[in-house]
Amino acid sequence: LYLDLPFPPQGEGVALDADQMRYLATVLRLQNGDTVHVFNEAAGEWEARLEIQRKDRGQALLVAQVRAPEQPIGPVLVFAPLKRDATHLVLRMGTEMGVTRFCPVITERTNTHRINAERFRAIAIEAAEQCERLDIPLIDPLRPLTQLLAEWQGSRALYAGLERQESESVGVVPGDYGLLIGPEGGFSETERRLLNTHEAIIPISLGKRILRADTAVVAGLAQLAFRSSQ
Numbered sequence: 190l191y192l193d194l195p196f197p198p199q200g201e202g203v204a205l206d207a208d209q210m211r212y213l214a215t216v217l218r219l220q221n222g223d224t225v226h227v228f229n230e231a232a233g234e235w236e237a238r239l240e241i242q243r244k245d246r247g248q249a250l251l252v253a254q255v256r257a258p259e260q261p262i263g264p265v266l267v268f269a270p271l272k273r274d275a276t277h278l279v280l281r282m283g284t285e286m287g288v289t290r291f292c293p294v295i296t297e298r299t300n301t302h303r304i305n306a307e308r309f310r311a312i313a314i315e316a317a318e319q320c321e322r323l324d325i326p327l328i329d330p331l332r333p334l335t336q337l338l339a340e341w342q343g344s345r346a347l348y349a350g351l352e353r354q355e356s357e358s359v360g361v362v363p364g365d366y367g368l369l370i371g372p373e374g375g376f377s378e379t380e381r382r383l384l385n386t387h388e389a390i391i392p393i394s395l396g397k398r399i400l401r402a403d404t405a406v407v408a409g410l411a412q413l414a415f416r417s418s419q
């Protein structure tokens with residue numbers, strides 16, 4: 190369970206809010222004294238004992254640290270927000286696959302021009318809990334692709350799903366990197382020109398099929414993770 194507040198010393202309790210209590214007591218059916226695991230970026234993961242004070246109030250008494258905080262290492266994902274469910278899928282799967290920062294961007298063919306940052310973060314937290322990841326990815330505000338490209342540090346590679354072909358040579362990814370996937374309608378000609386001349390962009394292919402944008406995100410992350418481990 191992710192707890193977004195500073196942890197007290199061992200033996201003391203961290204307060205649990207009504208939603209967390211509902212989840213632990215009603216969904217998971219935990220009882221007073223049961224073991225729960227609580228975590229956040231700064232404290233790492235702790236074994237704790239559940240103390241139920243009321244249906245909607247309780248605390249987690251910290252017993253012992255089971256994992257030290259982890260240094261977040263992983264790609265940045267630049268993507269154009271899709272229809273609601275597909276965007277949620279991108280956030281969930283991206284978190285599971287190690288994305289450390291999500292950068293939603295507006296492209297010429299982006300359909301969704303508003304994001305719900307709070308909902309995005311809640312999905313990332315749920316996914317981190319599910320895959321036992323200790324850090325929660327950062328979620329940038331929505332900005333134009335052109336602005337992101339202007340701000341992107343030149344030395345850091347930004348792999349962009351731009352080509353479609355049978356197969357391509359496999360290379361080693363140097364240092365930390367980003368993946369850029371376009372919207373359902375693809376990149377415009379102007380954007381393609383801009384991307385093809387940007388010093389950080391490395392065009393990649395994810396095969397000869399046209400993948401849906403959410404599928405392309407997962408395929409791209411998997412391919413780059415595999416390549417960087419070579």
Ligand code: SAM
Binds near residue numbers: 375397
């Ligand atoms: N009609 C659009 C086009 O031809 O560009 C299709 C866009 S596709 C549904 C959405 C995004 O996924 C693309 O902008 C691209 O970044 C990525 N993508 C999909 N299939 C890909 C492939 N085979 N190789 C590389 N990127 C791909």
